[in-house]
Structure formats: C-alpha cells, structure tokens
Amino acid sequence: MKYDLIIVGGGIGGSALAAVMAKAGWSVLLLEKQAQYEDRVRGEWIAPWGVAETKRVGLYDLLKGAGGHHITSHVTYDESLPPELCEQAAVPLGLLPDIAGPLCIGHPHHCETLFGEAVRAGATALRPVVIESVTLGAAPGVTYTHEGASHTASAPLIVGAEGRQSEVRSAAGIGLHQDKPHHWFAGLLVDNVKGIDDTRQSIGTERNFGFLAFPQGGTKVRVYGGYALEDKRRFAGEDREQRFLEAFRFDSVPANEAIAAGTPVGPLFAYFNNDSWTDEPFAQGAVLIGDAAGWNDPINGLGLSITYRDVRMVSDILKAAGPGGNPDFAPYAEERAERMRRLRFAGQLQAALDMEFGETARARRHAYHHRRLNDPTIGMHGVAVLAGPEMVPPEFFTEDHRQRVLEAG
Numbered sequence: 332m333k334y335d336l337i338i339v340g341g342g343i344g345g346s347a348l349a350a351v352m353a354k355a356g357w358s359v360l361l362l363e364k365q366a367q368y369e370d371r372v373r374g375e376w377i378a379p380w381g382v383a384e385t386k387r388v389g390l391y392d393l394l395k396g397a398g399g400h401h402i403t404s405h406v407t408y409d410e411s412l413p414p415e416l417c418e419q420a421a422v423p424l425g426l427l428p429d430i431a432g433p434l435c436i437g438h439p440h441h442c443e444t445l446f447g448e449a450v451r452a453g454a455t456a457l458r459p460v461v462i463e464s465v466t467l468g469a470a471p472g473v474t475y476t477h478e479g480a481s482h483t484a485s486a487p488l489i490v491g492a493e494g495r496q497s498e499v500r501s502a503a504g505i506g507l508h509q510d511k512p513h514h515w516f517a518g519l520l521v522d523n524v525k526g527i528d529d530t531r532q533s534i535g536t537e538r539n540f541g542f543l544a545f546p547q548g549g550t551k552v553r554v555y556g557g558y559a560l561e562d563k564r565r566f567a568g569e570d571r572e573q574r575f576l577e578a579f580r581f582d583s584v585p586a587n588e589a590i591a592a593g594t595p596v597g598p599l600f601a602y603f604n605n606d607s608w609t610d611e612p613f614a615q616g617a618v619l620i621g622d623a624a625g626w627n628d629p630i631n632g633l634g635l636s637i638t639y640r641d642v643r644m645v646s647d648i649l650k651a652a653g654p655g656g657n658p659d660f661a662p663y664a665e666e667r668a669e670r671m672r673r674l675r676f677a678g679q680l681q682a683a684l685d686m687e688f689g690e691t692a693r694a695r696r697h698a699y700h701h702r703r704l705n706d707p708t709i710g711m712h713g714v715a716v717l718a719g720p721e722m723v724p725p726e727f728f729t730e731d732h733r734q735r736v737l738e739a740g
Contacts, residue, residue, distance in 0.1 A: 571599055
C-alpha cells in the first residue's frame with residue numbers, strides 16, 4: 332500500500348500528527364505497537380506554552396473535552412522557609428494570553444483520545460503491530476505484522492514517533508547524545524487525596540528528597556520524587572508505593588499529609604533524570620518527533636510541550652510542501668536544537684536547586700530563594716519552562732547566569 336505519510340508510533344506525538352495531517356487531506360498510516368496504552372508514569376502535564384501549541388494544531392478543545400484539567404497556580408516550598416510564606420508567594424500560571432495554565436490529562440487516556448481522533452480524521456490507524464523493518468532513502472517503506480499477517484507500506488516520508496528507542500532513528504543513522512544522569516526520579520498516581528486545592532501544583536525539597544505534585548482534577552494527584560543516585564534501592568520491595576508516599580511527609584509542607592494519606596492507583600516507576608538530543612532530527616525519507624528526536628530532563632516536565640511543538644512545526648512544513656513534495660526540515664532542526672539547549676540549561680539549574688541534598692545544597696537553595704525575592708530575574712529558567720524557552724532573553728542561558736543562580740550567598 333502507498334500512503335502520503337507513514338507514522339511509526341501511535342502515542343501522543345504520532346497520533347496527534349496523524350490527526351492533523353489526515354484532517355489536511357493526507358493519506359496517513361499510523362502504526363502503534365501496544366494493544367492498550369499503559370501508565371508510563373510520565374506525560375500528563377502540558378506547560379502553558381505547550382497548551383498554546385495544542386491550540387495551534389486544533390487539538391485543545393478535544394483534550395479539554397476529554398477531561399483536561401487546568402492548574403492555575405504554583406507554590407515552591409523549601410525546608411529553609413515557613414510554609415505560610417511560600418503559600419503567600421504562590422505564582423499565577425496564566426502567563427500566556429487565553430491560556431489558564433498548565434493542562435493535565437492522564438497519559439493512557441490522552442493517547443486513546445488522540446488515536447481515536449486520528450481514526451475519525453481518516454487515518455489508517457493500526458494496533459498492535461510489530462515493526463519488522465524500516466527502509467529509508469529514496470524509497471521509504473515499513474514492513475510490519477498486524478493480526479498475524481505481514482504487510483509492506485511505502486510513503487515519501489516516514490515519521491519516527493515511537494519514543495526513546497526509536498527504530499526510525501536507528502534506520503536513519505541519526506546519533507543520540509545523552510548527558511550523565513544526576514539523580515533518580517520516581518512517579519506515582521495517587522487517588523483519594525482529600526482537602527487539597529486541585530488547581531495548585533507544588534514543588535519542594537527537604538532533607539534527602541525533592542517532590543513535585545500535579546493535581547489531575549478531583550482527588551487524583553500525580554506525584555514525583557527525586558533522590559540521589561546512590562540511593563537506587565530506596566523504593567524497592569513489596570511496600571515501595573507506601574514508602575514512597577511516606578516520603579512526602581514534609582515538616583515544611585503540611586499540605587503533603589493529604590498526599591501521604593492517599594491511595595496508590597498506578598505503578599511506581601523510577602528512572603534517571605537526564606537529557607538527550609539529536610544534532611539533526613531528519614534524514615532522507617525520515618523525520619523524528621517527540622522523544623525519538625531527544626528528550627529534556629523530566630524534572631522540567633516538558634515532554635508533552637516539546638512534542639506538541641514538534642507536531643506543529645513538522646505539520647506546517649509538510650502542509651507547505653504538499654503530499655509527495657520536498658519538505659525542508661532544516662528550520663525545524665535549527666529551532667529544536669536551540670529549544671532543547673535552553674531547556675537543558677533550565678533543567679540543569681532546576682536539578683541543582685531542587686534535587687541535590689546535604690548542607691551545601693541546602694545553603695544554596697536558601698540563598699537562591701532569598702535573593703530571588705529581591706531579583707526575580709534569578710528565576711528566569713522557570714519562566715522558560717512555563718512560558719517557553721524563546722520567551723526568555725539569551726543572556727539567561729549562559730555560564731555567567733548559571734553562576735549567578737547557583738552562588739551560595
């Protein structure tokens with residue numbers, strides 16, 4: 332079979348792109364390996380700049396109608412600060428015009444919603460499939476198995492949207508750079524979290540644990556915790572979910588008692604926090620989006636926002652070229668490289684501030700929080716995370732600025 336476009340990977344990026352391009356009149360084949368989407372303990376928070384991208388590709392109303400939940404304020408806690416002071420300094424998250432704040436929607440449901448939209452838009456969407464081979468170059472094609480039969484499909488372009496272990500990236504010979512992991516990050520979905528403000532997200536550090544909490548609407552909250560690399564067995568064992576929740580009992584965050592008393596309703600997964608990137612996320616016959624093209628440190632929570640911008644940029648380029656045309660992905664590669672560089676810088680600052688422990692790290696956080704009260708530009712990396720990396724002047728992504736942020740006093 333011949334198509335205008337083949338997309339390998341029917342998660343959020345792949346399904347979103349399939350829906351957008353099918354609505355534009357392209358014949359699209361979407362291939363997804365999973366029969367049912369699983370909770371990957373990531374991918375449920377879209378930053379305001381990512382929400383803007385969902386609007387630009389025409390998917391915001393779909394996500395909001397599927398249960399998308401807006402968060403409208405943020406609180407940063409720390410063991411060196413009284414919780415009342417932190418809560419008085421809550422930051423409103425309506426940073427962009429017509430964007431209420433970050434949008435939360437559970438990952439499996441998010442994927443199902445977009446996959447269904449791709450089908451409704453006219454894409455040929457198949458799952459589960461096994462990819463047997465990917466051929467690129469002048470005659471791109473994919474051989475795959477579906478319902479026990481082997482098929483080969485061709486198209487002028489193959490999109491790799493299948494995540495970190497991308498087969499399309501491998502077939503294209505596109506190298507992947509990674510920095511060194513610097514801490515563990517674990518996540519869990521919790522229900523029956525009662526008495527909280529479900530429009531407020533929070534982050535904080537105390538002793539040897541850093542946390543993030545993102546309400547999903549009602550009594551559900553997605554929580555994450557960061558801890559040292561040498562502490563890898565901290566949440567191993569049969570009672571790991573309960574011990575993970577107990578770690579949220581902070582003297583400096585009384586509100587976390589509600590989280591600790593909640594009920595785990597998903598898997599607890601732990602993974603490294605680090606960045607990865609590609610020099611050029613395209614080759615003859617192929618282009619990469621989402622994690623296949625490289626990912627940002629999960630501490631920033633920007634996987635979905637990055638993916639939706641990828642979808643918007645790639646779809647715009649494809650529409651401009653037309654089916655069977657000669658799309659120029661160089662502008663996408665250039666923008667993405669600088670976007671990921673800036674977000675990598677922001678993640679390094681955030682990790683150094685919130686996910687390092689001991690007396691030196693505590694003193695650095697204490698100095699940072701107090702200096703930021705008098706000089707808000709110290710926290711510009713947070714603006715890059717929420718409003719978009721391009722919204723912050725380039726001088727805030729330099730070594731001089733890093734030293735200014737991380738100085739101990």
